[in-house]
Amino acid sequence: MTENTDKTPSPVRYLKGVGPSRAETLARSGISTVEDLLYYLPRKHEDRSSITPISRVRVNQTATICARVVDLQSAGGRYGRVHRLMLWLEDDTGEIQAVFFNQRYLEDKFEDGMRLILTGKVKLYGGRGKSVTMQLVSPAYEIAGDSDEPASGGIVPFYTVPAGLSQPLLRKLMRNALDLVDSELPDGIPETLRRKRRLPSLRTALKNAHFPETERQHREALRRLKYEEFFVLELALALRRIRNLRQTGAPMKITPKIDSRIRALYPFALTKAQEKVISQIRADLQSPHPMNRLLQGDVGSGKTAVAVYALLAAVANHYQGAFMAPTEILAEQHYRTLLRYLDKARVKMAFLTSSAAARRKEILGKIASGEVDIVVGTHALVQKDVEFANLGLAVVDEQHKFGVMQRASLRTKGRMPHVLVMTATPIPRTLSLTVYGDLDTSILDELPPGRRPVETHFVRRGSEKRVFDFVKKVIETGRQAYFVYPLIDSPPATPKPRASARGCLAALPATRNDNSKAADFSPRITSPEGQLRSATEMHRRLSKEIFPNLRVALLHGRMKAPDKERIMSDFKSGRTDILVSTVVIEVGVDVPNAAVMVIDHCERFGLAQLHQLRGRIGRAAYHSTCLLLGKPETDEAQRRIKAILDTTDGFKIAEEDLRIRGPGQFFGTKQSGLPDLKIADIIDDFKILRSAREDAFELVRNDPALSTAPNHAARVLLMRRLGKKAGLISVG
Secondary structure, eight states, X not given: XXXXXXXXXXXXXXXXXXXXXXXXHHHTTTOOBHHHHHTOOOSEEEEGGGOOOGGGOOTXXXXXXXXXXXXXXXXXXXXXXXXXXXXXXXXXXXXXXXXXXSOXXXXXXXOTTOEEEEEEEEEEEEETTEEEEEEEESOEEEXXXXXXXXXXXXXXXXXXXXXXXXXXXXXXXXXHHHTTHHHHOOOOSOHHHHHHXXXXXXXXXXXXXXXXXXXXXXXXXXXXXXXXXXXXXXXXXXXXXXXXXXXXXXXXXXXXXXXXXXXXXXXXXXXHHHHHHHHHHHHHHTSSSOOEEEEEEOTTSOHHHHHHHHHHHHHHTTOEEEEEOSSHHHHHHHHHHHHHHTTTSOOOEEEEOTTOOTTHHHHHHHHHHTOOSEEEESGGGGSTTOOOSSEEEEEESSGGGSOHHHHHHHHTTSSSOEXXXXXXXXXXXXXXXXXXXXXXXEEEOOOOTTOXXXXXXXXXXXXXXXXXXXXXXXXHTTOEEEEEOSOXXXXXXOXXXXXXXXXXXXXXXXXXXXXXXXXXXXXXXXXXXXXXXXXXXXXXXXIIIIOTTSXXXXXXXXXXXXXXXXXXXXXXXXXXXXEEEOGGGSXXXXXXXXXXXXXXXXGGSOHHHHHHHHTTSOOSSSOOEEEEEEOOOXXXXXXXXXXXXXXXXHHHHHHHHHHHHOTTTGGGGGGGSOOOOSSOOTTTTHXXXXXXXXXXXXXXXXXXXXXXXXXXXXXXXXXXXXXTGGGOOOOO
């Protein structure tokens, strides 16, 4: 039979046993085609070869039985009494009773003669003159279904069943769908790769994912399906990478004279890590193909200095440069930093944000005419009315804050300009092979000279006064402090929960030279937990009650841009002692004199946020301390706090953050334009991911269009799964 590899999967409504009504039910669970149904995998399997005859069940042991209902009775339920539903069950070897408490709705579910599969702990009921009966107490149960449904023997799948369907029906539909695998779904993994990785065929994998005969068959089936998910993802990245390599960019010449003129603008010596990255970027810029590079560097590692080199190289070659940041505060920070670097250079700059409406038309005119060499701004840079005369380089900072389409839009502003994307949130190696797998990667793993590690201490709720005393002493030495809160305004008041009078209190460092990572804990009487505190409320308290003699300012995202600029300017210049803020200062804010960071309600912040916020201090040679104030009660919150206390290594923190949050949430991966992983896990299945990536990239190197006969099915699989999503792929 000749495979029709271009055929689209049939709608599930035409599958035997479905029809229009059940198709609508399945669609609510994301099942629209036969392919969707086949990839709707069981949540668990149960080995029914271990079903126990009733005569062999033992008291205080968990047993699975298959039996018929011979009688049922309900009792209680009035005047506060517990409702009981009792079933009398029998098989060919004996009788047993099952009892369900406070589940009255089951009365309409069970009938005499119905066959059930039940699993539960066996207990004895009765005694003291009453007959003794063996019972299954509140067992898990399943209606066994028709006679052709296997009630015993073999490994049976259990699905998350859409409302209105049943386990037996779903199993029957799966068997019907498996009969159509060869005609509906050609195998998208070339046979050479299946042999290389010892993978079963698609038909075998799907059959054993649903109805395996052994645990090994099930394990191998899942390995194949996980590989397939990764293979599709990596195939898309490989095609996107080769597409970029085929494009002609804006090649630049960076002569020794240009290099020396750029270096003369730096007021400091570059680190070895910066020199290495600049060398990589210089090679990219001189290539005929557009640069597509990701620059990773922990907070304070000097990424902006590297970006400045690239921007000035573009200007020296008569190209324009664009520098895009996710917030106005960060964009202005970069703008002012570039102004300092370029104080003695003949480079014309412009600052463009959505709020800069007054001079917008004038700025746009200068950009379009080429009067501006470097434009710094927010997402306003990608709006339709922004036209560049000759854009040669686009720098995107904190790129995970932007969607894939925003980054792509910036690239369309020029004739395939070079692109440098930067992040201060280190990317775990698993994500670097997936979401960012088509980019060349550079890492700044060295802090500039003079930077000191930040001490981090956890402070249990109730010892705020000691925190305030510590902050006051640090400010008296001439330093400044941040107080960060999760909310701008407090939520409506709620009744205070009762709390134990006894609590634990973390001791602050006794001396400023204490190098311990976590503070000591000592028992102390604390007051009950109060209302969730906000930046607005605490600004009032800190300025009027706690630090009445200090200069305390408030900053949050709802303020107008001119007010934000004024507040940040005052803090940078030392006219403000304490800045009370929300996470609006999370990235890019650089005030070297700030030496204390207090993060209140720390359990409400993500691990990456805590790491970024801590990175706002320790930006000079001063001793710096980060105080995490809170009451983490969940396991996840406690894991986050422990991780931030244990290390300042951003990559270790990123790996732990990925483990805690999972790949679906980490770093906004849904913005990437790539598909969600339904079967595979990028953490647990990293070895499979690495194999799939190696195979996909080799396949594309040898057959970039996936046009040869063995690879055509892979091309069809890719198009069926991704299509032209977000301009991600280009094949053929």
